[in-house]
Amino acid sequence: MADHQAAKMQLGESRWPPVLALLVFLVINVAVRLWLPGGGPIRVPWLLPTIEGILLLVLLASDPSTLGERERLHRVALVLAGILVAAALWATVVLVSDLIRGSRVSNSPDELLASGAIVWLGNNLAFGLLYWLMDGGGPLARATRRVPVDFAFTQHLSPELAASGWRPVFLDYLHLGFTNATAFSPTDVMPLTHRAKYTMVIQSSLALALFGLVVARAVNALQ
Numbered sequence: 001m002a003d004h005q006a007a008k009m010q011l012g013e014s015r016w017p018p019v020l021a022l023l024v025f026l027v028i029n030v031a032v033r034l035w036l037p038g039g040g041p042i043r044v045p046w047l048l049p050t051i052e053g054i055l056l057l058v059l060l061a062s063d064p065s066t067l068g069e070r071e072r073l074h075r076v077a078l079v080l081a082g083i084l085v086a087a088a089l090w091a092t093v094v095l096v097s098d099l100i101r102g103s104r105v106s107n108s109p110d111e112l113l114a115s116g117a118i119v120w121l122g123n124n125l126a127f128g129l130l131y132w133l134m135d136g137g138g139p140l141a142r143a144t145r146r147v148p149v150d151f152a153f154t155q156h157l158s159p160e161l162a163a164s165g166w167r168p169v170f171l172d173y174l175h176l177g178f179t180n181a182t183a184f185s186p187t188d189v190m191p192l193t194h195r196a197k198y199t200m201v202i203q204s205s206l207a208l209a210l211f212g213l214v215v216a217r218a219v220n221a222l223q
Contacts, residue, residue: 017171074138
């Protein structure tokens with residue numbers, strides 16, 4: 001209980017949901033890399049797992065005791081999340097290029113779907129982390145805010161649906177990442193700032209490209 005409260009003081013909320021999400025995806029990512037050592041969607045196959053491992057260490061090993069150290073921790077985590085998003089962009093571009101050129105992975109339905117799924121999951125997790133760290137200056141800064149800054153959730157727009165003092169946590173932003181990638185548009189969360197809107201535009205465009213090209217190519221390969 002004391003450890004849980006300490007983690008909330010350091011990050012503004014519990015660190016375990018993002019840690020577990022990163023860990024689960026890291027395991028899946030490594031498994032796919034081992035299965036497709038030469039045909040993965042990223043030409044440097046262990047780059048993304050390495051970045052994810054570093055971010056895990058930042059979330060787990062850091063123990064900031066002052067406000068300045070907490071702000072530095074937030075900046076480091078934000079930079080790492082930005083690198084994950086950049087890697088997601090690169091993986092999507094490379095996979096689309098492979099589909100256009102007809103590379104080996106694009107001719108195998110199971111390998112293509114596995115590659116597309118790992119890229120899609122990576123995109124959603126990377127953007128979910130970015131939304132979580134970006135909104136209102138991050139979880140620690142949001143703990144002192146009474147109004148939404150970058151994203152307005154249903155509980156903000158209809159306060160009667162939430163307990164007093166409600167504020168979004170990592171799982172809310174992870175949900176936002178997945179729904180934005182599935183609906184290609186805002187669903188129950190409204191972007192309020194330009195940076196929020198255009199970050200969502202980038203994510204939904206990536207998801208649309210993956211769904212349209214990967215699924216169509218996989219169906220064609222099965223015939």
